[in-house]
Amino acid sequence: xxxxxxxxxxxxxxxxxxxxxxxxxxxxxxxxxxxxxxxxxxxxxxxxxxxxxxxxxxxxxxxxxxxxxxxxxxxxxxxxxxxxxxxxxxxxxxxxxxxxxxxxxxxxxxxxxxxxxxxxxxxxxxxxxxxxxxxxxxxxxxxxxxxxxxxxxxxxxxxxxxxxxxxxxxxxxxxxx
Numbered sequence: 001x002x003x004x005x006x007x008x009x010x011x012x013x014x015x016x017x018x019x020x021x022x023x024x025x026x027x028x029x030x031x032x033x034x035x036x037x038x039x040x041x042x043x044x045x046x047x048x049x050x051x052x053x054x055x056x057x058x059x060x061x062x063x064x065x066x067x068x069x070x071x072x073x074x075x076x077x078x079x080x081x082x083x084x085x086x087x088x089x090x091x092x093x094x095x096x097x098x099x100x101x102x103x104x105x106x107x108x109x110x111x112x113x114x115x116x117x118x119x120x121x122x123x124x125x126x127x128x129x130x131x132x133x134x135x136x137x138x139x140x141x142x143x144x145x146x147x148x149x150x151x152x153x154x155x156x157x158x159x160x161x162x163x164x165x166x167x168x169x170x171x172x173x174x175x176x177x
Contacts, residue, residue: 001044002052002073002113004036013041021115022097030058030084030109036070038111039079046075051121055097056084058109067097067112069126074118084109087127 003013004025015023027033038054046052051074057067070082097112167174 001041003039003041004111015113018097018112023113024097025111027109027111034083034085035081036084036111037079037081038070038073038113040073040075042078046115049118050115051075051118052113053116053121053124054080054082055112055114056082056087056109057097057112058087065110069124070111071126072121072124073113074121 002015002023002025003011004015004027012025015025018024027036036056038052040046040052051072053072054070055067056070057065060066068087070084071080073080097114
């Protein structure tokens with residue numbers, strides 16, 4: 001149902017289900033991770049009117065596990081990038097994971113996804129330091145419409161390429177005629 005990418009190097013799709021509506025990923029060596037991507041696999045959508053609140057938990061020797069709301073994913077927004085490197089101890093708040101047992105290793109954090117109603121998700125406030133800009137200013141500048149340029153959808157190019165491959169397989173000399 002969910003996947004998690006840790007800093008572009010570790011892809012996990014084997015979330016541990018800890019309750020009917022709660023899933024957890026263990027993140028080893030989290031101290032060396034800046035960003036986490038949480039995404040839906042596309043195999044099972046959320047039920048109508050539901051989405052997933054995304055939480056991050058790390059071990060704090062003073063207070064135990066600290067859970068912080070990062071944001072959410074939905075069927076309409078099936079992935080999100082979160083910055084976890086700037087999160088601070090003691091900034092956790094109310095969370096749906098209760099008193100879950102913490103991982104035994106001191107350098108293991110967790111990402112949790114809690115399936116909740118969209119109305120409930122809209123009322124929650126993520127920790128501000130977890131927000132990540134979806135596009136940098138360079139990308140935005142590159143996407144500014146220019147009337148003298150024409151943009152071709154990538155799907156059109158892909159369709160052309162697939163047709164080309166199919167025709168080449170049928171007749172390697174088709175392009176000569």
